Amino acid sequence: xxxxxxxxxxxxxxxxxxxxxxxxxxxxxxxxxxxxxxxxxxxxxxxxxxxxxxxxxxxxxxxxxxxxxxxxxxxxxxxxxxxxxxxxxxxxxxxxxxxxxxxxxxxxxxxxxxxxxxxxxxxxxxxxxxxxxxxxxxxxxxxxxxxxxxxxxxxxxxxxxxxxxxxxxxxxxxx
Amino acid sequence: xxxxxxxxxxxxxxxxxxxxxxxxxxxxxxxxxxxxxxxxxxxxxxxxxxxxxxxxxxxxxxxxxxxxxxxxxxxxxxxxxxxxxxxxxxxxxxxxxxxxxxxxxxxxxxxxxxxxxxxxxxxxxxxxxxxxxxxxxxxxxxxxxxxxxxxxxxxxxxxxxxxxxxxxxxxxxxxxxxxxxxxxxxxxxxxxxxxxxxxxxxxxxxxxxxxxxxxxxxxxxxxxxxxxxxxxxxxxxxxxxxxxxxxxxxxxxxxxxxxxxxxxxxxxxxxxxxxxxxxxxxxxxxxxxxxxx
Amino acid sequence: xxxxxxxxxxxxxxxxxxxxxxxxxxxxxxxxxxxxxxxxxxxxxxxxxxxxxxxxxxxxxxxxxxxxxxxxxxxxxxxxxxxxxxxxxxxxxxxxxxxxxxxxxxxxxxxxxxxxxxxxxxxxxxxxxxxxxxxxxxxxxxxxxxxxxxxxxxxxxxxxxxxxxxxxxxxxxxxxxxxxxxxxxxxxxxxxxxxxxxxxxxxxxxxxxxxxxxxxxxxxxxxxxxxxxxxxxxxxxxxxxxxxxxxxxxxxxxxxxxxxxxxxxxxxxxxxxxxxxxxxxxxxxxxxxxxxxxxxxxxxxxxxxxxxxxxxxxxxxxxxxxxxxxxxxxxxxxxxxxxxxxxxxxxxxxxxxxxxxxxxxxxxxxxxxx
Numbered sequence: 001x002x003x004x005x006x007x008x009x010x011x012x013x014x015x016x017x018x019x020x021x022x023x024x025x026x027x028x029x030x031x032x033x034x035x036x037x038x039x040x041x042x043x044x045x046x047x048x049x050x051x052x053x054x055x056x057x058x059x060x061x062x063x064x065x066x067x068x069x070x071x072x073x074x075x076x077x078x079x080x081x082x083x084x085x086x087x088x089x090x091x092x093x094x095x096x097x098x099x100x101x102x103x104x105x106x107x108x109x110x111x112x113x114x115x116x117x118x119x120x121x122x123x124x125x126x127x128x129x130x131x132x133x134x135x136x137x138x139x140x141x142x143x144x145x146x147x148x149x150x151x152x153x154x155x156x157x158x159x160x161x162x163x164x165x166x167x168x169x170x171x172x173x174x175x
Numbered sequence: 176x177x178x179x180x181x182x183x184x185x186x187x188x189x190x191x192x193x194x195x196x197x198x199x200x201x202x203x204x205x206x207x208x209x210x211x212x213x214x215x216x217x218x219x220x221x222x223x224x225x226x227x228x229x230x231x232x233x234x235x236x237x238x239x240x241x242x243x244x245x246x247x248x249x250x251x252x253x254x255x256x257x258x259x260x261x262x263x264x265x266x267x268x269x270x271x272x273x274x275x276x277x278x279x280x281x282x283x284x285x286x287x288x289x290x291x292x293x294x295x296x297x298x299x300x301x302x303x304x305x306x307x308x309x310x311x312x313x314x315x316x317x318x319x320x321x322x323x324x325x326x327x328x329x330x331x332x333x334x335x336x337x338x339x340x341x342x343x344x345x346x347x348x349x350x351x352x353x354x355x356x357x358x359x360x361x362x363x364x365x366x367x368x369x370x371x372x373x374x375x376x377x378x379x380x381x382x383x384x385x386x387x388x389x390x391x392x393x394x395x396x397x398x399x400x401x402x403x404x405x406x407x408x409x410x411x412x413x414x415x416x417x418x419x420x421x422x423x424x425x426x427x428x429x430x431x432x433x434x435x436x437x438x439x440x441x442x443x444x445x446x447x448x449x450x451x452x453x454x455x456x457x458x459x460x461x462x463x464x465x466x467x468x
Numbered sequence: 469x470x471x472x473x474x475x476x477x478x479x480x481x482x483x484x485x486x487x488x489x490x491x492x493x494x495x496x497x498x499x500x501x502x503x504x505x506x507x508x509x510x511x512x513x514x515x516x517x518x519x520x521x522x523x524x525x526x527x528x529x530x531x532x533x534x535x536x537x538x539x540x541x542x543x544x545x546x547x548x549x550x551x552x553x554x555x556x557x558x559x560x561x562x563x564x565x566x567x568x569x570x571x572x573x574x575x576x577x578x579x580x581x582x583x584x585x586x587x588x589x590x591x592x593x594x595x596x597x598x599x600x601x602x603x604x605x606x607x608x609x610x611x612x613x614x615x616x617x618x619x620x621x622x623x624x625x626x627x628x629x630x631x632x633x634x635x636x637x638x639x640x641x642x643x644x645x646x647x648x649x650x651x652x653x654x655x656x657x658x659x660x661x662x663x664x665x666x667x668x669x670x671x672x673x674x675x676x677x678x679x680x681x682x683x684x685x686x687x688x689x690x691x692x693x694x695x696x697x698x699x700x701x702x703x704x705x706x707x708x709x710x711x712x713x714x715x716x717x718x719x720x721x722x723x724x725x726x727x728x729x730x731x732x733x734x735x736x737x738x739x740x741x742x743x744x745x746x747x748x749x750x751x752x753x754x755x756x757x758x759x760x761x762x763x764x765x766x767x768x769x770x771x772x773x774x775x776x777x778x779x780x781x782x783x784x785x786x787x788x789x790x791x792x793x794x795x796x797x798x799x800x801x802x803x804x805x806x807x808x809x810x811x812x813x814x815x816x817x818x819x820x821x822x823x824x825x826x827x828x829x830x831x832x833x834x835x836x837x838x
Contacts (some may be wrong), residue, residue: 018642022472026470032644035636035640035641038640060737061634061736062813063815152472228670231670236663236670237668237673238534238663238671239673244560247530247534248531248534248537250492250531251531251533251535251536251542254490254535255534255540256538258490288522
């Protein structure tokens with residue numbers, strides 16, 4: 001079972017990203033679950049979502065304690081939250097940033113999701129849309145297929161710029 | 176004068192108290208509504224009056240529900256009938272406790288949602304079914320078992336609350352004027368949407384007067400202006416029946432109060448305050464009828 | 469049709485597919501998405517039903533009672549304080565023998581305000597005459613909702629059914645699930661005592677002490693009848709749609725020496741604990757109680773086994789509610805673990821520890837007891 005913990009802020013679309021990822025994985029024929037961890041939800045507050053992927057039915061509902069992958073949609077969150085807590089040995093980090101920070105020796109993928117969203121004017125209520133470019137990046141990392149990402153995104157959003165953003169992220173991410 | 180049908184839907188086997196005004200009201204309401212009608216009854220005197228299982232004194236479907244729930248049950252029933260293409264009248268018939276107090280939330284919700292139903296509050300101004308405890312509808316000065324020295328507060332203005340919901344039709348009535356009651360029920364049921372009626376229903380044991388004086392008490396209430404007969408259609412108010420005369424000339428409120436044992440504890444100040452309330456009320460009504468407010 | 473969505477969405481789509489005539493509902497976290505999704509389905513024309521946006525949960529159940537009284541299929545959903553607020557009407561719905569189907573997102577009761585999962589809400593309604601089933605996956609939430617209509621509306625049952633799903637853990641998890649066309653599975657509703665203006669009668673009339681108990685006895689019979697009807701409804705569902713359910717879901721329980729018992733999502737998570745314990749050489753198994761009312765007959769299954777019951781609930785002054793039911797029904801004295809209250813995180817590793825450290829007959833509060 002492959003376990004992901006996604007850190008974002010309320011309003012950034014992290015919860016939706018987790019849902020689309022689970023959808024894309026199921027289109028690939030995998031079992032998948034996505035769960036938001038809710039507190040008192042409000043705009044701007046740190047939010048955590050969990051995604052699990054497996055080849056057999058997933059029976060686990062508790063929180064992800066030892067992630068294989070940590071996704072950070074807002075690097076500013078790292079001042080408040082220890083995003084590396086419980087990381088598996090060999091676990092990886094995907095961070096929304098034009099720069100590649102050092103993170104306790106873990107392999108780090110960095111990509112400027114905010115820049116991609118802004119370049120396409122993909123902004124809703126003042127927030128750049130990060131979830132659809134994120135899906136493109138995750139396809140590049142190899143978690144899900146590009147085709148399934150495309151299908152899952154079009155099932156969730158009618159605006160075609162979302163698919164463009166995913167493609168752009170796929171192309172920009174350096175592995 | 177309206178043709179009152181001979182059909183009877185309230186059979187002569189109710190278990191009401193002697194002199195009770197409620198079967199009289201029900202008789203004329205059901206005559207006006209006809210057989211394609213369901214009565215929804217919250218906990219109230221009518222829970223008892225309709226008879227004891229396996230008998231019923233009501234010859235149309237009568238659905239008993241929990242105290243606070245009548246208007247909400249009626250909402251569901253009305254929507255289900257309309258979904259099935261049926262025109263069946265849904266009439267809530269509840270006491271003042273089940274309407275002005277515990278049931279007001281459900282009533283407010285059903286009115287606000289535009290439910291196609293008629294809510295009738297029969298007001299005997301106390302929790303009569305449990306033996307005369309005060310309700311929000313008990314008038315100032317009246318003694319009940321929970322206000323043994325007389326109620327210190329005025330009666331809650333239910334009609335103003337209902338009016339704030341802009342029902343398509345609302346009216347008051349009194350058991351002493353059954354033809355007026357009949358006409359209003361008939362008119363209410365001819366209009367789709369939320370309708371409301373408020374009926375003064377004198378109660379011999381609760382108000383402490385002889386059982387044969389129920390009609391006389393109702394008349395005193397209207398003649399003194401303590402109860403006003405009116406209707407409000409699409410926001411336009413008009414006085415009806417004996418209240419037209421009462422608007423011009425009234426008997427003193429004291430004549431109505433002294434006919435009942437429950438006002439024995441009322442103070443002189445109470446009487447004056449009630450008289451003043453009646454005067455103010457008619458001033459307000461006069462303006463509304465003339466369309467000034 | 470394959471869908472990917474939350475437990476809430478699955479319940480809403482099941483309600484849509486069951487084709488109720490009228491839905492009345494009031495939002496409450498974590499159930500709100502059900503109410504919203506049904507409103508969407510009605511708005512989009514996918515469900516030809518009337519939607520009553522009532523002003524409270526008490527009125528939600530009252531309106532459903534009004535709908536069902538006319539012989540029309542109805543549905544609602546609630547959670548926690550909403551369920552407890554409609555308590556009076558829950559009893560009324562069962563007493564009036566109305567086949568109402570309702571989803572309940574299991575959530576803790578305040579104070580303090582807590583929106584996490586807990587079974588105390590539904591279990592406090594256990595004696596109201598409602599059938600209760602607890603789901604553990606998004607697919608099961610969908611299927612149980614469809615099946616519930618068939619059971620509730622059976623003329624030998626005519627009792628309301630509550631489908632329970634763990635707040636957030638199941639209401640908000642996204643999983644793949646298959647929706648079905650249940651038109652061949654759910655016959656048209658036929659309520660024998662529906663209001664009939666051509667055959668007027670009194671409903672819920674004043675009933676004396678010489679009669680009242682007979683009606684209670686009838687409810688008891690309806691509940692008893694429901695056991696074989698549940699079994700047949702679930703068998704028929706398996707035949708038509710390929711997914712099989714039962715009064716319980718057993719995992720490696722047959723040859724087990726120690727059995728873990730729980731409801732809802734913990735009842736799935738514990739299967740992972742069973743796998744771990746088996747690897748260690750502990751002969752563990754698990755039994756997830758699906759139907760809590762009517763309560764399954766587990767006496768034979770549990771004979772001579774060590775039992776560990778995990779309760780996401782508590783009856784103050786007595787103990788874990790599921791543990792108590794098992795004590796009464798099986799004469800076993802289980803190790804009673806109170807865990808997961810208010811959304812407390814409980815992992816399969818934690819459950820494995822409960823098993824290893826079990827003390828039959830004792831009560832253990834996870835996170836509190838030493």
